[in-house]
Amino acid sequence: MPAISLMLFLLMSLVLVAMIQVHFFEIAFTKLGLTPEATLAVLIGTLLGSGINLPIFKIKTRNTGHLVTMPGRKPIWELFQPAREAYTIIAINVGGCVIPVGLCVYFISLQLIEPILLCVAILMIAGLSYRLSRPVPGLGIAMPLFIAPLASAMLALLLDPAHAAHLAYIGGVIGVLIGADILHLKIIGSLDVPVASIGGAGTFDGIFLTGIIAALLA
Numbered sequence: 001m002p003a004i005s006l007m008l009f010l011l012m013s014l015v016l017v018a019m020i021q022v023h024f025f026e027i028a029f030t031k032l033g034l035t036p037e038a039t040l041a042v043l044i045g046t047l048l049g050s051g052i053n054l055p056i057f058k059i060k061t062r063n064t065g066h067l068v069t070m071p072g073r074k075p076i077w078e079l080f081q082p083a084r085e086a087y088t089i090i091a092i093n094v095g096g097c098v099i100p101v102g103l104c105v106y107f108i109s110l111q112l113i114e115p116i117l118l119c120v121a122i123l124m125i126a127g128l129s130y131r132l133s134r135p136v137p138g139l140g141i142a143m144p145l146f147i148a149p150l151a152s153a154m155l156a157l158l159l160d161p162a163h164a165a166h167l168a169y170i171g172g173v174i175g176v177l178i179g180a181d182i183l184h185l186k187i188i189g190s191l192d193v194p195v196a197s198i199g200g201a202g203t204f205d206g207i208f209l210t211g212i213i214a215a216l217l218a
Contacts, residue, residue, distance in 0.1 A: 028216040031165040032107065042099060046208060049094030053197045058087045059188065088188055089195045096207050097181075097199025100173045103211075107170055112163045121159060121167055125152050125175025126183070133180040135187055143180050148172060149213035156214070168214035176207045 029039040092098060108118065128151055133143035152172035156164040181198045188196045199207050 024216060025212060028165075028212045032103075032169060032215055033166075042103070045099050046095040049099055050096060050200070052094040053091035053195060053200055054094065054098070055089050055091045055195075058089045059185075060087060090185065090188070091195055091197045091200070093197045093200030095199075096197075097177065100199070100208055100211055101177065104170045104173050107166045110166075113160055113167050113170070117159045117167065118170060121152070121155055121171030122175045122178070124155060125171045126179035129176045129179025130183050131179075133184065135184065141180050141184050143176070145209065146213070148176050149210040149217065152210060152214035153217035165215045168217070169211045172210035172214040173207055176210050180207075 025043055026036065026039055029042065030036075034042070125148060129143060129148055132147060133141050136142045149168075149172055152168045152175065153164070156168035156171060160167050177199065185196075
């Protein structure tokens with residue numbers, strides 16, 4: 001019985017957390033002018049799309065050798081192996097890149113915000129994201145979760161209070177995408193990953209949640 005009660009408690013807790021998160025998303029997307037139906041479609045698309053990476057091109061990587069550990073012996077450097085050429089596939093994540101960027105394009109098409117303000121917000125968040133993100137071997141690019149959305153929300157409130165939610169979302173999503181992912185493409189080949197996903201892995205939360213949290217706070 002205690003085990004069953006614990007399982008029920010955990011299940012109810014997960015359901016409660018999910019409901020709270022969905023409610024937050026609803027509030028954020030309502031501030032952005034989306035209907036409940038559109039909000040649900042975006043959430044489902046993001047959830048399903050987070051596991052879909054669309055390859056766009058590949059870059060050459062070069063492996064000159066690796067450490068070999070043998071039982072009972074110290075690690076040795078495998079000098080006799082010739083240099084090997086390999087590839088890292090660059091892809092875009094549907095849930096963490098395609099859908100958020102699509103929403104940004106839609107919001108920009110509404111022409112609610114002055115282009116110069118959009119450029120300022122995007123460039124500032126891109127610079128911040130570039131400084132905060134870091135390469136993680138075997139994973140990709142990772143960055144802190146809450147700094148970019150907080151900065152994006154405060155910047156939007158300063159630049160354009162009347163359209164702060166839209167400016168925060170656009171600046172947060174595109175800024176993180178540029179600063180954390182695109183500007184780090186030059187070092188992707190050194191991270192020893194077969195696939196580097198723009199908007200996926202370590203930056204999925206950074207891009208998607210930055211937009212949502214920034215819009216919610218603005």
